[in-house]
Each structure stands twice: as C-alpha cells, then as structure tokens.
Amino acid sequence: MNKNLKKILIKTKKQVFTEISGNNSSNLKGEGYDFLELREYEAGEDIKNIDWTISAKMNTPYVKVFHAQKELNINILPILSGSMIFGTKKIKQDLVTEICSLLAYSSIKQGDPFSSFIVNEKFENITKRSKKLASVANMSDTIFNYNPIGKEINYKLLCNESFKLIKMKSILFLIGDFIEIEGFDLKLLSQKHEIFVIIVRDIFEENPQELGNASLVDTNNGLKFEGVIDKYSINDYKAFIKKK
Incomplete structure (x- = not known):
C-alpha cells in the first residue's frame, strides 16, 4: 500500500474512532435508547417497557416510549476528472480520498452500511454495501490510485445512474470540484435521496x-x-x- 495512502487511513480512522459516537434517531416510535415520552399502558403492549416507579406514584401503569434506531444507507460518490490532478499544497484527489475515508469510517462507527462509486464519463461501483473496515481500505486504495487524466464529467449520467442504481432511500455524498457543472440537476435525485455536496477546490482555483x-x-x-x-x-x- 502507498505510504501516503496509509497515512490517510491511519489519520481518518483515528479521527473517527476516538470521538464520542452518536445514534441515528428516527421519528418513529420503537425500540432504542433515546427516550421520547411516558404514556399510559395500553392492552397488549410489552410489559418490560412499564416504568414501575412512575406507575406506583400515579397508581396506573405507564410505559416508556423511545425513538426507534434506524439504519441509514450511505452512498459515497467521488467525482474524479482530470482536474483532480492539481494542488498547490495537496493534490485534490488525495483530499477527496481522505474525505471518502472519513465518511466511510463514520458510517461503520454508526453501524450503517456504505457503498461507493466513482463518477466521471461513466458510473463505476467501487464498494458494495458493507460495514467492514476492509471495505474502507479497498475504496480508498481505488480512489487514491485512480487515473482521472483525460476524463471529463457527465453530470446527466451521474444523476440518471444514481437514480436507477441506488434503489433504497439513502444519504448521498457527492464530492468533487464542481467547476464545470453543465447538466448538473439534482431535482429528480433529491426526491428520492438526501444529498450533500462537498466541494473540493485548491485555493489557487478560486483566487x-x-x-x-x-x-x-x-x-x-x-x-x-x-x-x-x-x-x-x-x-x-x-x-x-x-x-x-
């Protein structure tokens, strides 16, 4: 493995796994750890959720209701064209690799599966849906060593293929420099998924x-x-x- 890539993986893994973890609370009521409310017991409910202390005080059975813990589907889409081979302090492609690694490790820490795709003139699957640490290393290695020279971005392809291939409602992270954005329209895709766009540029490109x-x-x-x-x-x- 490339020495610089190894540094990226060690750095991002340390950043993620030394921080306090959180949970993904949905608006649904169900089993979990995030307390929502107390309410009167209804016939047929699981008695293990009864709060006996409150029930004794109120002289009627009360149950604890929690937010359901919901698994998220994470999709990481680095958009790699020839313009990624540029940087005055750090090559943009290295920075994109670092961001993708952080997102993937964060997904695993939260207990959520992630998938990843490289996008330019074609839509290429890197990592199938996974919660394994080895998948992060495989994804990062592919992105870090990918040769984007001579490749341009087809944003229409990005939007159409993402809509067709990513079946389940997901969180999509689109990561690129977004300098040329002809055909970049997220209206349809955003009806199905939650989208975050991360813009990676060198300071010289903007100033x-x-x-x-x-x-x-x-x-x-x-x-x-x-x-x-x-x-x-x-x-x-x-x-x-x-x-x-």
Missing part, C-alpha cells in the same frame, strides 16, 4: 495570481493554452467561478 506568459494543459481533455494570464483574464475567470 489565482497573475502568471504573465504561461503554457497550460487542460487535464480533462488535453487542450493546450499559451498566452498571458494578467489581472484582466483573472477577473474574467473569477466572475466565471462565482457564476458557477
């Missing part, structure tokens, strides 16, 4: 400096640029980023 004469290559499609990057082109670029 670039003047470079003067420059020769650049677009890692998404291989197109080359040679010209002057001055304050006027930077102002145009910042307006483009803000619009997106």
